[in-house]
Amino acid sequence: MQQEVVLAMLAKEPSHGYELRARLRDALGPLGEAMNAGQVYVTLTRLERAGLLTAERSADGADRADRKVYALTPDGQQRVAAWIAETSWPKPDLAEFHLKLIAAAAAGLADPLAIVDTQRRELLRRLRDAQRAAMAEPEHSAAALLLEGVVLRLQADLRWLEACERTWTHRRSGS
Amino acid sequence: MTVVLSARDLRRHYGGGERAVDGVDLDVMAGETVAVMGPSGCGKSTLLHLLGGLDRPSGGRIELHGRRIDNLGEKALARLRRTGIGFVFQSFHLLDELTAVENVEMPALLAGRSPRAARRRATELLDRVGLAGRAGALPSQLSGGQRQRVAVARALSNEPAVVLADEPTGNLDSAATLDVLRLFGSLHEAGQTLVIVTHDARIAATADRLLSMRDGVLIDETRLTGGTSGRLGSLVRLED
Helix, strand or coil, rough: HHHHHHHHHHCCEEHEEEEHHHHHHHHHHHHCCCCCHHHHHHHHHHHHCCCCCEEEECCCCCCHHHHHHHEEEEEEEEHHHHHCCCCCCCCCCCCCCCCHHHHHHCCCCHHHHHHHHHHHHHHHHHHHHHHHHHHHHHCCHHHHHHHHHHHHHHHHHHHHHHHHHHHHHHHHHCC | EEEEEEEEEEEEEEEHHHHHHEEEEEEEEECCCEEECCCCCCCHHHHHHHHHHCCCCCCEEEEEEEECCCCCHHHHHHHHHCCCCEEEECCCCCCCCCHHHHHHHHHHHHHCCCCCHHHHHHHHHHHCCCCHHHHHCCCHHHHHHHHHHHHHHCCCCCCEEEEEEECCCCCCCCHHHHHHHHHHHHHCCCCEEEEEEECCCHHCCCCCCEEECCCEEEEEEEECCCCCCCEEEEHHHCCC
16 A cells, blocks of 8 residues: 555544544445555554654553554655645556557567457456446445546546557558 | 347448448347447447347348348338337437326337326336336436436336347436446346447446447457456555
């Protein structure tokens, strides 16, 4: 889990570990199911060591991570503010697939159209899974909005695969 | 498995050498959802119109439950369109001056059912598509997604052997598209046979079988059985 995400989820107020995890679960819905508590606590420990947050044992003295109260330090608050202002954005790695088609065709390793086809099936499966999950979400859930984003990106990727198919069909019949 | 609808060497040629549908073979099994995908102009709408008897083929044959329908007379074809086949269109094709329930009961009335039986059936169907509370609304008072759900209810009026849908989500936003997909999913679970032509990958992804159409022919068939890794989290960058 990205460090800034964990920090930012604590920006509202100091919180217990289990509260932090509940917030993440609500925001991610089924997309967060695979996320385990261990990953979050590993990140929290790193952030504490970096001086970006403090971890206080709760009053009952238990040492379990989800009973500790985590709070941002001033450095942590600055880091969150900088992260909010960032415009970084995930870049889909289209170049890799593009080069795969070119290399496969050039070396006669595989038919680019067969590669496109296999890839399309895989993306359609993902689209189906994302869509089923979206359909199962209650209206206006935070996770439904995230799933809509996943669905839209997959649709864009599928349209690009259509363009790949057209171009490679043309190249093959032209050569 | 029973074949509900089948086409053999189906063709629709126009003057000037245009071949909108050029030799399609297709078997649709009972209870199956089949999506036909392709770019605009690939012939998919024409194919659907041929399958539903809205257009006449230039050659080949079509059977519904083993009975040839491509050579029926006008009258028999009209009856078939009213009772054997349900249609759903991109632009809904509802009658604007009739309420939702009146639109839905129309096919039953045309098929000769009593007004009371037709109304009862229409009311049930509106309930099934989640619009029981909007029976008295005019189409203009409904959202796009609601109008399409009324159109689906109407298509089911006479318990058709197959429902044919032409770009059913073409005029809908994401939320309304999900509603229609949910509805198709529930029809599928109830055993309804569905053929959907579309360029919307979201529909294609929910079908049992996906056929790709180019230049009037079916070029590829995909079954989306089996899942991804099953971990939805891998769809976003939560897990590296």
